[in-house]
Amino acid sequence: MVKLLTGKEVVAALREDLAARIEHLADAGITPTLAIVRVGERPDDMSYERTAMKRAEGLGIAVRSFALPADAAQADLEAVIDEVNADDALHGCLLFRPLPPSMDERAVCDRLAPEKDIDGISSASLAGVFADTGEGFPPATAQACLEILDFYGIPIEGKRAVVLGRSLVIGRPVACMLLARHATVTLAHSRTADAAAHTREADIVVCATGRARAYGAEFFSPGQTVLDVGINFEDGALCGDVNFDAAIEALGEGGAITPVPGGLGSVTTSVTMAHVVAAAERVLAG
Amino acid sequence: MVKLLTGKEVVAALREDLAARIEHLADAGITPTLAIVRVGERPDDMSYERTAMKRAEGLGIAVRSFALPADAAQADLEAVIDEVNADDALHGCLLFRPLPPSMDERAVCDRLAPEKDIDGISSASLAGVFADTGEGFPPATAQACLEILDFYGIPIEGKRAVVLGRSLVIGRPVACMLLARHATVTLAHSRTADAAAHTREADIVVCATGRARAYGAEFFSPGQTVLDVGINFEDGALCGDVNFDAAIEALGEGGAITPVPGGLGSVTTSVTMAHVVAAAERVLAG
Structure with a gap:
């Protein structure tokens, strides 16, 4: 018999681990918070956004959505990224891609602060994975x-x-x-x-x-x-x-x-949440 | 018969290519210039420094050496890196490693401006290689x-x-x-x-x-x-x-x-020189 490596047991184990860590953060007055940044309304993105919000809610992770119109300019998106970077109450950021072809996706990804880059999209995170620099997060x-x-x-x-x-x-x-x-x-x-x-x-x-x-x-x-x-x-x-x-x-x-x-x-969604919690823990640890 | 892939023909071909490019830079008033940064006097480093200086001289590339004592503090080395970064007349920087164990080598490497990182030591250059971001230079x-x-x-x-x-x-x-x-x-x-x-x-x-x-x-x-x-x-x-x-x-x-x-x-030394020339060309191209 082939063994099925189903995600739900992994998700349950991660949930248990995260519950304790989120409680510990709550004791310190911190609610781990995920920023979701979306350009346009692609059905895939909308669907994943709902899944992520539901998962976050179940865990006690807050979510703030930043939705831009499909024809947003790169400067508009960069302003949102800057806002996420500057807001201490936001710990991690999930940016849906691909971005519209008119945008310089690499420049946008590299604008995100590595410590909030919970999906490993910035060059700093990619270097972190490639070179074990410890910066950012892996995808x-x-x-x-x-x-x-x-x-x-x-x-x-x-x-x-x-x-x-x-x-x-x-x-x-x-x-x-x-x-x-x-x-x-x-x-x-x-x-x-x-x-x-x-x-x-x-x-x-x-x-x-x-x-x-x-x-x-x-x-x-x-x-x-x-x-x-x-x-x-x-x-x-x-x-x-x-x-x-x-x-x-x-x-x-x-x-x-x-x-x-x-x-x-489903495990990927859990990892995203785990990265938000880890990002919040890094803030707490100073 | 096994073919010997000897370096000297490759070096000669690279030299010919570089000569024309260095002449073109000279026409624009630019002498490509390499900064060599060394901590202590390890025989390997001293030997490679001499080789690099000789190769540079033969090509018409200028070299400036920055030598720190073996017991230099990290702040001293960082001050040198900052000086290299700030000096428009220096196009590329070769930092001999390993650094003394008391230093945070990753922090020093990441302090170097990617556009002068002709040996691919910064995280930006490593991300450039890993992710094709085009930043910095490969090792x-x-x-x-x-x-x-x-x-x-x-x-x-x-x-x-x-x-x-x-x-x-x-x-x-x-x-x-x-x-x-x-x-x-x-x-x-x-x-x-x-x-x-x-x-x-x-x-x-x-x-x-x-x-x-x-x-x-x-x-x-x-x-x-x-x-x-x-x-x-x-x-x-x-x-x-x-x-x-x-x-x-x-x-x-x-x-x-x-x-x-x-x-x-010997090809590696030529590539180092080629990267200095490419860095100078990028400055010229603005």
């Missing part, structure tokens, strides 16, 4: 991969990890984080000649290319752990980057995989 | 690896590269740079169970762990390209990380390797 999805592996007791040190996809949101940072935990890490991507030849040799495979059900039986071997980061819609249904049915056949006894939905997505 | 040794591959026409795109060693000076940045050129990249290191099993499958192997003659025949396969970044002294002689004689046997016809000495070292 929440990348951190969620590590949380799942750790919760389910899957060893990382000395293991072979293959990451499919090299985005700054997940592929590159999760590769660095697995490397920091002493895995031997391969980054494969669209120009890789025979990606399946790499993934079949791995202990841990992270699929993060955003290609619906793209990875079938030929990509996997018995006993592997597969983290499916994809969130794709196909024929109206949510699915991952992995062809799930084919993969569980190939993984066999001792194999493990995150389902979609029910896997990494 | 010179990592860039030298790419210069050698390009000069000798060795293809990178779609090839398998294995990097042994994960330092911030070479391993991690060269991995990112090979990835940006569309190689499939594996980072292996001291905790990798069977590093030779990885390197044998690669098209390009970068050895950068600083372990003298550590990589013998079992690490290599016929036809590979090997970049030996190591600069080690053993029994009074300079040697690389690769056991050279064993490696050339294993690489056979079609294989290629950088010798030590005579390989990457």
Whole structure:
């Protein structure tokens, strides 16, 4: 039987940990507060905003939304980022991306104060992940991969990890984080000649290319752990980057995989909340 | 016959390119100028300082040395960095490391203005390499690896590269740079169970762990390209990380390797000079 690495147990464990920490912050008069910054009204963003607000509310984390019209100028958005940076009552900031093509996304991301950059979008946070400088936060999805592996007791040190996809949101940072935990890490991507030849040799495979059900039986071997980061819609249904049915056949006894939905997505939301709490704790610690 | 990827042809080509660019800068009244900042008088640093000064002089690049005593305080060094940052006549800065253990090396590195960080030591430069933000410069040794591959026409795109060693000076940045050129990249290191099993499958192997003659025949396969970044002294002689004689046997016809000495070292010095010129050009371009 393939083990399903479901997110809900991880979410519950994180919730328990956070509850105690949020209580401790409350004793010091601090309510951890998340700023959500959104440009326009993309359905994906609106949906995630609702999910995040609900999760935050359940935990005792406050949320303040900053919504700009779809045709906002870069200066308008930068003014909001400056306001978030300046407001001591806001501990973390989640900025929905991609930004409108008229905007310089890198400049906006780098304007956010690293100590409030709870989703790892600034260069300072990316350098923090790449170079272990300790600045900022890693991207929440990348951190969620590590949380799942750790919760389910899957060893990382000395293991072979293959990451499919090299985005700054997940592929590159999760590769660095697995490397920091002493895995031997391969980054494969669209120009890789025979990606399946790499993934079949791995202990841990992270699929993060955003290609619906793209990875079938030929990509996997018995006993592997597969983290499916994809969130794709196909024929109206949510699915991952992995062809799930084919993969569980190939993984066999001792194999493990995150389902979609029910896997990494909900853990990512918890990690976002955990980063807000950590940011508030850093303020308390001075 | 194994092809020797000697540095001197690469250095000559870079020199020719730089000569024209330095002349162009001279026409605009700009002498590209390198600041060398040194704490103490370690023989390695003194030796590299002499090499760099000689190379700079031969090219028409000016050098200003800032030497602090071995027991300098961090504030003294930071004052020098601030002076370099503020002086428009200084285009690039080379800071010898490691700094004395009493100093916070990361803080000092991050104090250097990214546009003068010609050896890629600041977090901004490291984020530039990791995230393609275009800020700062990549570490010179990592860039030298790419210069050698390009000069000798060795293809990178779609090839398998294995990097042994994960330092911030070479391993991690060269991995990112090979990835940006569309190689499939594996980072292996001291905790990798069977590093030779990885390197044998690669098209390009970068050895950068600083372990003298550590990589013998079992690490290599016929036809590979090997970049030996190591600069080690053993029994009074300079040697690389690769056991050279064993490696050339294993690489056979079609294989290629950088010798030590005579390989990457001198190219790294040229890249440092090229970065100073590029920094001066950026000033000219405004």
